Amino acid sequence: MKLAIDAMGGDNAPEAIVKGAVMAAEERKDLEITLVGDEAQIKPFLKDLPNISVLHTTERITGEDEPVRAVRRKKNASMVLTAKEVKEGRADGCISAGNTGALMSAGLFVVGRMEGVDRPALSPTLPTQDGKGFLMLDVGANVDAKPEHLLQYAVIGSIYAEQVRNIKQPRVGLLNVGTEDGKGSDLTKKAFELMKDAPINFIGNVESRDLLDGVADVVVTDGFTGNVALKTIEGTALTMFSMIKETFMNSFKTKLAAGLVKNDLRGLKDKLDYSEYGGAGLFGLAAPVIKAHGSSNDRAVYNAIRQACQMVELNVTSTISTTLKDIKAKEEQE
């Protein structure tokens, strides 16, 4: 199995990327990794392993680059060359912790769509209180989704949750403004009807206030709403941590308390840290493309690599494609 990894993307690149890759390569001898980026910057963190090679380039896409333009113009950027390894068959999948929008563009324009999928979806696994986590898709690849897109996300998410996350008959919910059938916008009402008949364990509408309680294993939504929900969770959690920190500075008494619970609260923060669940899949492309979190450390990169390996080994891409083609064929028959 071969993976291409953008060594230059993310806040801690190339160090965290290279170290994460080394961890994975040392563990799995059957895995061949191509690190794409500036050799001079990569080398200091690299070990001499037979299954890691470097594809040298100095060009890179930054967080400030306009995604579509960057992918089109910076033809030798590490991220673009990473995607090209997949496109040209030298890798089975790829990973980047860089500019999310640019990776979506590189996925779409370089790797290309999977047959049967109209629009790819960005799909992180988010934390729940019980530690199991849930998959949410789409969180921003496609901000003007149609009902058929949501149906496809539901099928994709269900297959991924079952095969890669080992959840039997994953509960698939549609993010909506109420839990009753018939609730919602034109989009969600129509998507509901389609999802009802799909070969998935559809549990109906779910509300965003129940997400972190694990109300569903797969939460389906359009890219606009999903992006807002994701960033609201992040923002609310960060604000609360900062308010708690402030609260602990109130008095001598609270400072004393802070000393006593510091470690336990750090554990709480880790529990809410979704880099532990691997990267966000860019589903619906011709091969596995994983967006590792921008702030990924070596452990998170290692987790993203494991995730990509599982997707390749279990042939998730082809299962999704076959299932979606079956659904389309059935529709046309009816």
Place this chain on the structure above:
Amino acid sequence: MKLAIDAMGGDNAPEAIVKGAVMAAEERKDLEITLVGDEAQIKPFLKDLPNISVLHTTERITGEDEPVRAVRRKKNASMVLTAKEVKEGRADGCISAGNTGALMSAGLFVVGRMEGVDRPALSPTLPTQDGKGFLMLDVGANVDAKPEHLLQYAVIGSIYAEQVRNIKQPRVGLLNVGTEDGKGSDLTKKAFELMKDAPINFIGNVESRDLLDGVADVVVTDGFTGNVALKTIEGTALTMFSMIKETFMNSFKTKLAAGLVKNDLRGLKDKLDYSEYGGAGLFGLAAPVIKAHGSSNDRAVYNAIRQACQMVELNVTSTISTTLKDIKAKEEQE
């Protein structure tokens, strides 16, 4: 000034509603309140005041009722009669802590729309870290919004923030998936162009991760996205409180710490409690209609009454209507 109040709506009705009304009536002799509901249940909490009267009815709309049907069929429900007091000129505005959807229907079908507004918006004031709060609209009255609706929300929110919340030149932001101009869905891209030219202090796109940091005084969004964002804030905050509570039960050390910070953490919870900011306005109706939070205590009801009084006194409804008509007239000229 006259207000009609649904005494039977909300988790703590009628006690909290009646007590809140008594607080307000005792403070303001120029305020006349009509409490609508079951006299036998209201009386035990009522004081003999010259400026509170009871309009008796035993019918009521519950939280489980389907909103539109309930308002149409339960013609003598306390909420419907409350709205009728406004419609027929016996009250200048009204308040209910009951079924949100039903109050939106009663507002629309009984009180009626304001001239110049296509769709009313539900607009709570949400907490921010600095305690100032921000107005978000719409959070669910209109789940399939058009760009012109968002423009109207922006104007309505700006006028309300300036007049009732005393914020000079309130910063109006458009909730979006990125802060750069040109980002977003078809809806937000078009709304952006309209808002740019409106007579408001438009600060451009804002992201949901910055909401609780007070990135804007007024946050404009469609009812679907706003509803999801609101419930995500609520859900994330509740989950975190419950996780913190769990963390404090970890060991003897953490239990000791819990005792030391208990009061301070309760203060934090209060800070995030948006009933302190009054109820959610149902803006765009012919008169002020306020949705008090379902779990409102007497203090929250009192706050909602003050809010309704301010809206009546400052003539907010007519300012909004005039401003929107001016904008429409200008558009037609161009």
